[in-house]
Structures are given as structure tokens and as C-alpha cells.
Amino acid sequence: MDSPQQPSKAPTIRPARAEDVPALLGLFRELAEYEHLEHELRATEDQLSQALFGARPAAEALIAERPTPAGDPEALGYALFFPTFSSFLASTGVWLEDLFVRPSSRGEGVGKALLEAVAALMRERGGERLEWAALDWNELALGFYRRIGAKTMNEWITHRLDGEALERVAADSAATGQAEASPTKERR
Secondary structure (H helix, E strand, C coil): CCCCCCCCCCCEEEECCHHHHHHHHHHHHHHHHHCCCHHHCCCCHHHHHHHHHCCCCCCEEEEEEEECCCCCEEEEEEEEEEEEEECCCCEEEEEEEEEEECHHHCCCCHHHHHHHHHHHHHHHCCCCCEEECCCCCCHHHHHHHHHCCCCCCCCCCCCCCCHHHHHHHHHHHHHCCHHHHCCCCCCC
């Protein structure tokens, strides 16, 4: 008779490296499938490589892994995040874009280890706030966030401009001459 499966030892959390880009895209695909958003996944290896490791990185990623029985590392999940700034605190923070753990590794502390690593990195850098969003139907994630003491920000409603709406607003700005305030232009 098989014994109940015991959770493996704690995962190793490490910063993503350039050679992890294909594995990260695979994890992105798994997250998109879980969230029923496969149609929105358009990232390519080149785009992700530039975003994480280019001249001006836009984000960072941590990977949770554990050795397989053969001794090779197996990716269990990842956290993708980028810096934010609070005008009220005049301080930096972090927006956690993705926290994903493969279904086979859920309940083993992998998500908590990733979140702790992001929080520790943020605090080490002087940040004061870690924020993220979760889908309202993802009770597994919402329950986890409640258990660790995260505060649900019900009074805030997320907004997004993309696609044609973003193009229209950007074009309206250019048409009225409002685009002059570009941070790359010299201020007078």
C-alpha cells in the first residue's frame, strides 16, 4: 500500500536568469490556462528577455524550484514583480504582477515562500508596500491571502486602457499637443 504523499523539502527561491526565459513563458502559459486567459498571452521569448534582462529591465522574476529524484531542478512556480511609487508615502513599493504555483505543488508552501522572498527583497530595498490583484473567483488564492493577513482593498477599482482605447487616448493627447510633458524631453 502506498503511503500518503509527503510534501518535499522547502523550495529554493532564486532570481530568474536569462536562460529561464523559455521556462517562464511555459509557466505564463500554465497561468493563462488556469485563469482562462490563453487568448491574452502574446509574450515572446525576445520580449520577455528584454523586459527582464534588457538595458532597462521593466520587471523581475523569482523562481521556486526543487530537485527532481534525478537531481535536476524542477520549476514549481514563479513571482513576477516591478517597482511602484506611492505619492502619499513618498516611498517605493512593489506590484506583484503574478504569483503562480503549479497545481501539483500547491499546498506545500511554495506560494508563501515566493511571497516572503518578494516581501524581503522589497523591504531590503526600502519599500513600504506590496500590492497585487486577484481574480474574484479564485477562492484558493483569496483564502491564502486572507490567511497571511493581506488586506482586501474593496474601495479601489482597477481600470485599464489597452488596444483601441489606449491608441485613441494617446492620439488625442498628440492631437492637442499634450504629449510635450515627456520625461525624456528636457524640462525648461
